[in-house]
Amino acid sequence: MSLPGLSLPGLGPARATSSTPITGNASASQAPRTETIQPQTEWRFEVAFSQRYNIKLESGSAELFGVELAPKQTYTFSGFKGAVFTWQGCQLEITGTAESEYAGQETEYAVEWLNVHGMLKTLRYQSRGDGPRVLVVGPDHVGKSSLVRSLAAWGVRSGDAPTVLNLDSREGVLAPPASFTVVTCDSSMDAENGYGISPMSGPTVSAVRTPLIYSFPFASPTEKPEAFKGLVTRMALSVTNKLEEDTAIKRSGLIIDTPGSLNDPKTSYELIAHLVSEFSINVVLSIGSERLASDLTRKFAANKSPEETVTVLKMTKPGGAVERDNAFMKQLRTQQTRQYFFGSSKESLNPHSHTFGFNDLDIYRAKSASMGDADNPEAADDDDDYDVPYANKPTSNATFERITPSTTMTGGLVAIKFCPGDSDEQTVRDSAVMGFVYVSDVNETKKIVRFLAPHPQKWKDRALVWGYGWPEAVADLVV
């Protein structure tokens, strides 16, 4: 891959770096301390949900996944693994505790990732209106989402407005989990919150973006490949229309993040091919798997006209990318659900309670294959560790079925769709999401359901989709 000319503010020229971590601490102390970070190295840290870790840039310049840190501002992390990178060196004041922290020199960030940014920038300016359409694929925990976030942030810093799609239903972007997001990044991103926050109730100090949200209440596309393909086709139509409305956004192109489960030749290459075709992908970034990169090169490189060429680039798994195990991911989903309704410690929200009679609700159950039989909850797989390989999960034909509310729904997340309550199954599946509500209580005797919602307005005739099994029910959201 060539190194295009780069002109990111505050960045020096990229150069190769050596590869061993400088230090390694099992945990950090509470006392404030100063760490001096050498040029072109990164300060990696892993913070549990029970911990708080504060970073303040005392001198020099630094960035976190593409977002520059403001001097003297305290950034707080909890339930987060990441790295602060510095091009020219910096001093960080650190307080709080972390499970691990060390300076890493082996950083793909300064070389490979920046090269990709430069390439996208060149493609944006060489294009005749159509920006690069990038698909990022690879196994779990190889840095896909971090790369997408960094490319988006660098794109914004270069004056572009890339549109990012999250297709990983295990972690929400500007939305609770079990959703897919389309968001155009047209203003600075946030070091702590990444894409910022989505507009809900109450004043905010973070950047607010208006995303387009779809619901995919399954842990992996491989659980319901046909539903995934149908939804992707719908999203591609919406995204194409959105890009056509604004030449600057169209020229900035797309960056699509995918779940690691697509890295499976038997179950998923067809889904990757579907994404490539529906979004007219012309660049595939394959991280952390030689086999995937080689298979995709063979699949997409053959006999294409110049307009249809798909360039597949093989990228290295970054030294800092670490596993987020099932327990961590479950806690993250709970935190995302809680934040959707109650906000964060910085900007709290006041959710509203709504009560509906059974007869006033049109609820569709999306049955996750990982959860066994919803009609027989005792038989359901309560192994919420989700440790069976995706490809071996049982599949079921029923995707969305209309149900009468039951206590099984308590603690569940429900998507309110834009479509009317009596829509057909495909419309219910593909309709975008107005918002989410949480099922606080179901009274089967009185036939009423109590929901928690971010907004005071009641919704009228809308289809409601409940993911039975995905995301996991959150028991103690309302205490």
Ligand SMILES: Nc1ncnc2c1ncn2[C@@H]1O[C@H](COP(=O)(O)OP(=O)(O)OP(=O)(O)O)[C@@H](O)[C@H]1O
């Ligand atoms: N250079 C780095 N230094 C420290 N942590 C990093 C670095 N790059 C990524 N990480 C962290 O490693 C974890 C895995 O990275 P990321 O989520 O980007 O991978 P992924 O391939 O998208 O994983 P998944 O498919 O499971 O979502 C994340 O917590 C991320 O913040």
